[in-house]
Amino acid sequence: MRINREIAHYAIIIFLITFATRATNNMIGTTTPLLTKYDLLFPNYLVGFLASAVTAVNLVSIVFVNARLPSQTRRLLFIISNALILALLPTYFLANSFSIWIISILTGFAYGLIMPNILTSASIVGDQFTAERLLVLYTLALSTSLVIGPLFETYLLTHFGYRYIFLLFIPLALVSFALSFKAHFPPDPKGPRRNVNVKQILRNKGLISALLANSTYSIPFVVFTAFIAIYAQSIYHVSRYLAYFSFVPFFLTSFLTRLYLTIRVPRGLFKPMIISIALTIIGIILLYLSQNYAAFIVSMTILGIPHGSVYPLSTLMISRGTSIEERNAANSYFAAFQGVLGIAVPALFGISTDLIGIRLSMALLLIPVITIAIIFTRFYLGSGLETFKPEIPSSR
Structure with missing residues (x-):
């Protein structure tokens, strides 16, 4: 009973810190492009370059700092980083066209x-069973924050400009900082620290499957983060709060999908992945064809489903394909690969919008999605991961 209480208590901590951190992180990621576009008057290519620069630095900190440090050092930097975010939010309010680069x-x-x-x-x-439940709870907290956060910001935008939004999210950053002291970190191996075998990790079938699976959605998603509200204002000429509202149905269906996955953790991952990829393709096609704001909202609602499913399915692939000792490095490289996409895609998309227009640029996202989906299908079916059966207590 004591163990169950401790796990329940820790599950609450994971949910709250994930919620607060991701809500703040998403606000910064989606509002900074709008601040630079409409307050600082950046052209689209500079909006994309700023997003790419931020992701490049994020990648460096993941690969060359986080993945290589011992557990206690990572814990200390984790706490310091949460304090830094808390300190940086007020500086966005005062940002100009130069300082926004440093702050970001x-x-x-x-x-x-x-x-x-x-x-x-x-x-x-x-x-393994408990860990998988906590992983899905983690992704559920991500989705919950991405529903409530945009709803809150949509309301705020009816009364305040983009600069004030950063100040009004300070309380959530404070929650993240307070709970950062409670997060568990895996112990380092006993004896001399063993260097992570990078080649071994990068050859891991669980990690490769997760990278391919998540790429089918992370490529369009990094575009949506930086440009979807700009797309709504440019194509449908709606107000700033209606443009930002497009995130709400998107993240709402994402939340409902992850809620379902929390209740029913899938044993087989291939079928839900293929359904998710199909919905991504359908959603992008509808996004391109939408002639009015209502149809646009329908397409965003559909696209929220794979957003809710692909990431947790990818984390389960890593969990099932790696040992605990490999897990931090695998998760770091998983996040780093998303970072590589986050460097290239926003910059290329920003250039594309200035050359051929934002609507046609959205349609071109189908090319990488379909290509990667074919590669994933061939690799995953030959990986042997689909035969994995998670440890499930008989009393379930």
Whole structure:
């Protein structure tokens, strides 16, 4: 009973810190492009370059700092990084066309030391069954924050400009900082510290499957984060709060999908992945064809389903394909690969919008999605991961 209470208590901590951290992180990631576009008057290509620069720094902190440090050092930097985010939020309010680059880069570096460690903290408690439940709870907290956060911001935008939004999210950053002291970190191996075998980790079938699976959605998603509200204002000429509201149905269906996955953790991962990929393709096609704001909202609602499913399915692939000792490095490289996409895609998309328009640029996202989906299908079916059966207590 004591163990169950401790796990329940830790599950609450994981949920709250994930919720607060991701809500703040998402607000920064989606509002900074709008601040630079409409307050600082950046052209689309500079909006994309700023997003790419932030992701590049985020990648450096994940790969060259977080993945290589011992557990206690990572814990200390995790706490310091949460404090840094709390300190940086007021500076967005005062930002100009020069300082926004410095502020954003510092933010990207800090989150590279925060997000992978929350994920690792959620995957090391209890047996495999418990760890998988906490992983899905972690992804559920992500989705919950991404519904409530945009709803809150949509309301705020009816009364305040983009700069004030950063100030009004300070309380959530304070929650993240307070709970950062409670996060668990895996112990380092006894004896001399064993260097992570990078080649072995990168050849891991669970990690490769997760990278391919998540790429089918992370490519369009990094575009949506930076440009979807700009897309709504440019194509449908709606107000700033209606443009930002497009995130709400998107993240709502994402939340409902992850809620379902929390209740029913899938044994087989291939079928739900293929359904998710199909919905991604359908959603992008509808997004391109939408002639009015209502149809646009329908397409965003559909696209929220794979957003809710692909990430947790990918984390389960890593969990099932790696040992606990490999988990932090695998999660770090998983996040780092998303970072590589986050460097290239926003910049290329921003250039594309200036050359051929934002609507046609959205349609071109189908090319990488379909290509990667074919590669994933061939690799995963030959990986042997689909035969994995998680340890499930008989009393379930």
